Amino acid sequence: MLLLLLFLCSSLLFxxxxxxxxxxxxxxxxxxxGGVKREEIEDxxxxxxxxxxxxxxxxxxxxxxxxxxxxxxxxxxxxLERVKKxxxxxxxxxEVKILPLDLASGEASLKEAVEKAEAFFPGTGVHYMxxxxxxxxxxxxxxxxxxxxxxxxxxxxxxxxxxxxxxxAPFMLRRGGGHFVVMSSAAGKTPAxxxxxxxxxxxxxxxxxxxxxxxxxxxxxxxxIVCPGPIETGSGTSNSAKVDSCSFQRRLSSExxxxxxxxxxxxxxxxxxxxxxxxxxxxxxxxYMPAIGFWLMDKVGANRxxxxxxxxxxxxxxxxxxxxxxx
Numbered sequence: 001m002l003l004l005l006l007f008l009c010s011s012l013l014f015x016x017x018x019x020x021x022x023x024x025x026x027x028x029x030x031x032x033x034g035g036v037k038r039e040e041i042e043d044x045x046x047x048x049x050x051x052x053x054x055x056x057x058x059x060x061x062x063x064x065x066x067x068x069x070x071x072x073x074x075x076x077x078x079x080l081e082r083v084k085k086x087x088x089x090x091x092x093x094x095e096v097k098i099l100p101l102d103l104a105s106g107e108a109s110l111k112e113a114v115e116k117a118e119a120f121f122p123g124t125g126v127h128y129m130x131x132x133x134x135x136x137x138x139x140x141x142x143x144x145x146x147x148x149x150x151x152x153x154x155x156x157x158x159x160x161x162x163x164x165x166x167x168x169a170p171f172m173l174r175r176g177g178g179h180f181v182v183m184s185s186a187a188g189k190t191p192a193x194x195x196x197x198x199x200x201x202x203x204x205x206x207x208x209x210x211x212x213x214x215x216x217x218x219x220x221x222x223x224x225i226v227c228p229g230p231i232e233t234g235s236g237t238s239n240s241a242k243v244d245s246c247s248f249q250r251r252l253s254s255e256x257x258x259x260x261x262x263x264x265x266x267x268x269x270x271x272x273x274x275x276x277x278x279x280x281x282x283x284x285x286x287x288y289m290p291a292i293g294f295w296l297m298d299k300v301g302a303n304r305x306x307x308x309x310x311x312x313x314x315x316x317x318x319x320x321x322x323x324x325x326x327x
Contacts, residue, residue, distance in 0.1 A: 025252055026260050027273040027280070036259075037266040042067035042090070047117050047126045049101060049164075050133030052079035054233040055183065058258040059130060064089035064096070066262070071117050071126070073101035074133065103133055103160025104152065107167070110160065114167045125171050125178075128265065131161050131205075132183040139194030139308035150197055157201035162208055169212075169221065177220025181265045182209050186229040186279050190286045190293065193301035194308045202227075206271075213270065224265045227283070229275025230315055231257050251315075252276050278317055296320070 052074035067090035172178025188202025213223035286293030
């Protein structure tokens with residue numbers, strides 16, 4: 001009788017853990033943290049790049065509602081003004097600062113932007129630097145990427161982001177601390193067939209910022225690397241909207257992604273994964289059982305590129321069996 005009871009209890013526990021894993025929207029550490037620690041956000045200066053649309057726009061709205069002082073950056077000043085007008089919160093919209101920025105514009109331009117950002121709120125400086133801006137092209141085969149796309153991807157995603165960090169970090173160090181929140185990608189943790197250059201740029205970001213944190217953490221510099229899987233941003237073209245319609249059930253909303261990102265930052269988590277299945281499971285496999293994870297991606301790779309070419313579902317489990325769902 002006791003053995004039966006133990007078996008039933010262990011079965012229920014296993015079932016509960018399996019259900020939690022299947023329905024998870026992030027890694028176990030992240031989802032165990034509950035809500036945002038508002039005291040870590042309120043009255044802090046938060047600088048967001050790529051704030052004119054997508055996740056950046058949603059992050060701006062959520063940070064504003066939590067009482068943060070915002071600096072919004074992107075290339076399109078008119079779109080930044082549009083976002084600003086929609087913000088509500090303790091300092092929004094009237095005290096929200098607009099700072100147009102092109103990460104590929106070179107170090108002199110980025111230095112000027114940093115100096116402006118640091119001067120926006122006298123007596124303080126940038127507490128959180130949200131590196132959200134990124135350059136991404138439609139999925140294509142690894143050999144079909146042209147030189148222009150290669151250079152632009154690394155100029156924006158890696159070189160510009162690193163340069164901005166190098167220029168801002170000394171200000172943070174003089175104040176005794178600061179926090180870089182890096183919007184990386186699941187493609188920065190696992191192979192991403194059809195996105196080799198984008199994936200390479202995100203792997204580079206992960207390596208740089210983990211190293212930066214290890215060097216500067218004793219001096220008060222914090223780093224949170226966020227690796228989202230497929231996110232429904234609602235800002236794609238008509239073609240991407242067609243792709244989204246066939247894989248929407250696997251895409252997390254940008255609102256939930258932003259919420260989990262802020263939870264991770266407020267709890268000072270070093271790296272978090274944000275995604276629905278099956279991407280989250282693949283990330284666990286590649287991290288903890290790399291032989292199986294890489295075998296799986298090798299099986300999927302060519303089929304995923306073909307599915308992207310046909311505007312199909314590039315996140316379908318069916319790709320493992322050579323099925324290419326086309327809209």
